[in-house]
Amino acid sequence: MKLYIARHGGSAATCDDFVQAMQDASDIDLTLFRRWYSQSGTPLVTVKDEYLAEKQQYLLHISQITAPTADQAEKLPLHIPLDIELYDTQGNVIPLQHNVRAVHSVLNVVKAEQTFVFDQVDSQPIPSLLREFSAPVKLDYSYTDEQLALLMQYASNNFARWDAAQSLLSIYIKKNVIHQQQQEDLILPQHIIDAFKSVLLDEACDPVLKAQLFTLPSENEVAEWFAIIDPIVIHNVI
Numbered sequence: 001m002k003l004y005i006a007r008h009g010g011s012a013a014t015c016d017d018f019v020q021a022m023q024d025a026s027d028i029d030l031t032l033f034r035r036w037y038s039q040s041g042t043p044l045v046t047v048k049d050e051y052l053a054e055k056q057q058y059l060l061h062i063s064q065i066t067a068p069t070a071d072q073a074e075k076l077p078l079h080i081p082l083d084i085e086l087y088d089t090q091g092n093v094i095p096l097q098h099n100v101r102a103v104h105s106v107l108n109v110v111k112a113e114q115t116f117v118f119d120q121v122d123s124q125p126i127p128s129l130l131r132e133f134s135a136p137v138k139l140d141y142s143y144t145d146e147q148l149a150l151l152m153q154y155a156s157n158n159f160a161r162w163d164a165a166q167s168l169l170s171i172y173i174k175k176n177v178i179h180q181q182q183q184e185d186l187i188l189p190q191h192i193i194d195a196f197k198s199v200l201l202d203e204a205c206d207p208v209l210k211a212q213l214f215t216l217p218s219e220n221e222v223a224e225w226f227a228i229i230d231p232i233v234i235h236n237v238i
Helices: 002-008 017-028 034-040 144-156 158-181 192-202 206-215 219-223 233-238
Strands: 046-052 056-067 080-087 107-109 112-118 128-130 136-142
Touching: 002 107, 002 219, 046 128, 056 080, 056 107, 107 206, 107 233, 112 192, 128 144, 136 192, 144 192, 158 192, 158 206, 192 206, 219 233
Parallel strands: 046 136
Antiparallel strands: 046 056, 056 112, 080 107, 080 128
16 A cells, blocks of 8 residues: 555556556566456355365365356456355364465465365364455355354354354245245244354353344345345245
């Protein structure tokens, strides 16, 4: 930022000027990153994982795709910074390393398909993905209820905790909208109730964060999840 201001303070700078200053100051090639300014649409980032117990290795297979738009039929891969963290089943952070070297938590996804390998992982981990909303993308990863509950309770990043809570709520709001439409009883499993209860009783948790974790999505937001909107049912479920 100091370099950018020194170069362009008081002038009509462009996005290219800003990116060039970031590149020169960090000595990182941001050629692919510039596509964010020339390519429209929101990328879908799909993450699939694989645990190799015999090698104590954990693999993240990451792909990105941006759907065609009216102005651009063909989309190229973007430079996507994906901030991650790994946890064991007790909520402890697993250090990121590969070939006996520490790995930075921000993975640079620059290809249509990429695989990242982590060593010395003693058991199947729970990944915390897109921490701090490190890139404006749609994330597709098949979390279980138990994984989301653990991240909500133990993730070191507050955004990751909030995002896990919102994901849990969205799963059961969607299910209950369908149940309500079919005139069936609403459901909320005990393990989901217990997960939120543990957050509520956690004296070390910031009260402001607790309030955010317990905040339901708005009816307008829920409506966007459905191709056919049923406002009365959504209102009843919320």
